Amino acid sequence: MTDLDALPTPSLLLDRDRFVENHARLASHLRQLGVPLRPHVKTAKSLPVIRYALRDQPGGVTVSTLREAAACLDGGIRDILYAVGIAPQKLADVAALQARGAEITVILDSVEAAQALRAHHAATGRGIPVLVEIDSDGHRAGVAPESALLLEIAAILGADLRGVMTHAGESYQCVTAEAKRAMAAQERDAALSAAMRLRLAGHAAPVVSVGSTPTAHFADDLGGVTEVRAGVYMFQDLVMAGLGVCAVDDIAISVLVTVIGHQPAKGWLITDGGWMALSRDRGTAAQALDQGYGLVCDVEGQVLDGLLMSGANQEHGIISRRDGQPWDLSAFPVGTRLRVIPNHACATAAQYGGYFLLSNHRPTGEYWERFNGFGVHES
Amino acid sequence: MTDLDALPTPSLLLDRDRFVENHARLASHLRQLGVPLRPHVKTAKSLPVIRYALRDQPGGVTVSTLREAAACLDGGIRDILYAVGIAPQKLADVAALQARGAEITVILDSVEAAQALRAHHAATGRGIPVLVEIDSDGHRAGVAPESALLLEIAAILGADLRGVMTHAGESYQCVTAEAKRAMAAQERDAALSAAMRLRLAGHAAPVVSVGSTPTAHFADDLGGVTEVRAGVYMFQDLVMAGLGVCAVDDIAISVLVTVIGHQPAKGWLITDGGWMALSRDRGTAAQALDQGYGLVCDVEGQVLDGLLMSGANQEHGIISRRDGQPWDLSAFPVGTRLRVIPNHACATAAQYGGYFLLSNHRPTGEYWERFNGFGVHES
Known part of the structure; x- marks a missing residue:
């Protein structure tokens, strides 16, 4: 019996x-490349985690919601990049954060959003710094680095323009080290070429911000880049392990569950950790090795080879052999504690109000709260 | 512009x-069948919702976590069925809820859990009422109604045994009305035959509890059943619509999002509602009509035919044509508000701290808080 x-x-x-x-x-790798880290808050959403990640960095963070921005500001972190395209309706909340002392930068990739920023500046007398989002890989959002749209947006923004940012989300499809290195170079080149075009057109554009956890680890040259963003790297997860970004034994988060029943004919242990406890994320389903809802460990964190969390209802988890065959469940009686390593750190952590800290595989007694939700005004 | x-x-x-x-x-249907409803709290997790669902019912609820139990008790609801197999480690928390006035019943399906209940009774001098979980469909947990194990467990429990419960989760695979009716009959028959065996063995076993949203709606004879449990029925969702349990226009919850960008070459609207806003649940992926991450409506709630929320990152949603072809995005400029109807009400609602209420398609000004989390002591 452990604590x-x-x-x-x-x-x-x-x-x-x-x-x-x-x-x-990661900090050591980026130090060797001469580029600082702007940690992404979206994975941990917890001040002690973020403060630790900032201990050897300049002090700026990346956020995915205004809730994260407000929570960081409450915790004394003022330099905030809100790295999801700004909706015009959110400018008043951004301005309120500025008024409270935040040095907040927003991103956008459309003429309409740029015009909304300009109108806001004109109406309030105070601008909001902006990075133009660049599409480096066709993954999601952003303008093409070679597009006329880039210069059109820059002209609208004028002095509020601070540079460019991009996120090579397609790096999650890059299995080999070579592919991840190539994607890191592609991400850097797209951002740099966009910044160069802006500078040639007379804009200062000092900021060149790039990042994803896979590209951050595999980049071998970040010349010209001014900051790297990453969030999952702090915890890692099975998706990152499947991509070769980390080992399974690097994964820092897990879900503690209890065996609540047996279905011997099916070879199922039933636990009290279902999809509410793990999230519905099945990120490894598209990888070479599908890890179900997660790998199963004993309470000390040792992976139990051949077992998988194979199914989930809301508050029930099913643990079975990877091959689906019946097996002897008697080593795991009702009441046994197990741990499940999740597919996706961001999604699993979001199901909880906070973290129980472990060190040397034992609880330290600390509980680190998370800030969930979306808006500035949510608790 | 609306509110x-x-x-x-x-x-x-x-x-x-x-x-x-x-x-x-559902209440009318069950009234005709002569059986009361014990609403399941797991979907709504909100006191005003549950109080409404209890207005024409005896007053007992079903919960999936001790957090729900504690929140119901705080709200004055005392008759609580905790319908996930009890872990021995949770008995102290259950006893603490009893001491605060809860009339809480637990479920189990193993000799080990029954022995833990008996030991708890002996050690504390106070028993906890128990229903034995019956496996009516091979879906998940429970003992077979014809098993020797049923009587073995009952003998251990003695006077703490109150009856049986079952949940025909396989009803989510029943597409035709006939299949759902047959599953409802199977669910009833399994519970009833188990209860009869207990009574023949000398146990009182007054409670025969059944339920799932599909079987609750399609049951045509619940003779011998003493209560029906259902939760999703309150809100409904695309999974239920895909099963023919409701119409899309019956679905009571949706996620309000804002368009934050366009990718015209791909035919993508980018919104600020990603998987954090909808959950990762893709419950319709296994149905005849895959609805992606959800159906798209205008801000008034009218479904926009042919559109789908086809992709999701953490805080980015992708809305595209169902056929994936490019289309004219200009009718939905940056800043446009849309609504997304989710696959799974329980999973989507769990991503939020509460609900903004609508009536006649307009906000009423009310915000109904949810209680998320798992344990009695969590906030």
């Missing part, structure tokens, strides 16, 4: 030793 | 008119 038996289930565990190692590894 | 433009995005909308209709429909 872990005193924790409720399901609950979210954060192995601080692994998190510290994960941060040290 | 909906004043709400933040993404946010969760609850159409009270539809919810009221959904409840009236």
Whole structure:
């Protein structure tokens, strides 16, 4: 019996030793490349985690919601990049954060949004710094670096323009190290060429911001880039392990569950950790090795080879053999504690109000709260 | 411009008119069958919703977590069935809820859990009422109604045994009305035959509890059943519509999003509602009509034929034509508000702290809070 038996289930565990190692590894890599890190808050959404990730960095963060921005500001973090295209309706909330002391930068990729920013500046007398989002890989949003639209948007923004940003989300499809290195170069080149075009057109555009967890780890030359953004890197997950970005033993978060029943004929352990505890994310389903809803570990964190969390209802998890065959369940009686390593750190962590900290595989007694939700005004 | 433009995005909308209709429909059906409803809290997790669903029912609820149990008790609801197999470690929390006035019943399907209940009774001097979970469809948990295990468990429980419960989760695979009616009969028969065996063995076993949203709607004879459990029925969702349990226009929840960008070459509207706003649930992927991450409506709630939320990143949604072809995006400029009807009400609602209420397609000004999380002690 370990101290872990005193924790409720399901609950979210954060192995601080692994998190510290994960941060040290990426920070060291980027230091060698001469580029600072602007940690992305979207994965951890927790001030102690973010403060640790900032200890050897300039101090700016990336956020995916205004809720994260407000929570960071409440925690004394003022330099904030809100890295989701700004909706015109959110400008008043951004301005309110500025009034509270935030140095907040927004992103956009359309003439309409640029015009809304310009109108806001004209109406309020205060501008909001902007990065133009560049499409480096066809993944999602952004303007093409060679497009006329880039210069059209820049002309509308004028002095509020601060540079460019891009996110090579397609790096999640890059299996080989070579492919990830190539994607990192493509991400850098798209951002740099867009910045160069802006500068040639007379804009200062000092900021060249790039990043995804896979490209951040595999970039071998970030010349011209001024900052790298990454969030999943702090915790890592099975999707990253499947991509070769980390090892399974690097993954810092797991879900503590309890066995609540057996279905011997089917070879199923039933646990109290279902999809509400793991999320519905099945990110490894599209990878070479489908990990179901997660890998199963004993309470000490040792992976139990051949087992998988193969199914999930709302508050029921099904653990079975990877090959689906019946097996002897008697080693895991009702009441047994197990841990599940999730597919996707961001999605699983979002199901919880906070993290129970572990060090040396034991609870430290600390509980680090998360800030969930979307808007500035949400609690 | 409607009042909906004043709400933040993404946010969760609850159409009270539809919810009221959904409840009236199932309550009326069950009244005709002579069986009361024990609403399942797991979908709504909100006291005003649950109180409404109890207005014409005896007053007991079903919960999937001890957090729901504690929140119901805080709200004055004492008769609680905790319908996930009890872990021995949770008995102390259940006893604490009893001490605060809860009349809480737990379920189990193993000798080990029954022994833990008996030991708890002996150690504390107070028993906890128990229903034995019956496997009516091979879906998940429970003991076979004809098994020796049923009587073995009952003998351990003694006077703490109150009856049986079952959940025909396989009803989610029943497409035709005939199949759903047959599954409802199968669910009833499994529970009834188990209860009869217990009574023949000398146990009182007064409670025969069944339910799933599909079987609750399609049951045509519930003779011998003492209560029906259902939760999704209050809101309905695309999975239920795909099963023919409701119409799309019955679905009471939707997610309000804002268009934040265009990718014309791909035919993509980019919105600020990603998988954090909708959940990763892709429950319709296994149905005849895959609805992606959800159906798209205008801000008034009218379904926009041919559009689909086809992709999702954490805080980005992709809306495209169902056939994937490019189209004219100009009717939906940056800043346009849209609504997305989700696959799975339970999963989507769990991403939010509460509901903005609508009536007659307009906000009422009310915000109904949810209680998320798992344990008694979580906030």
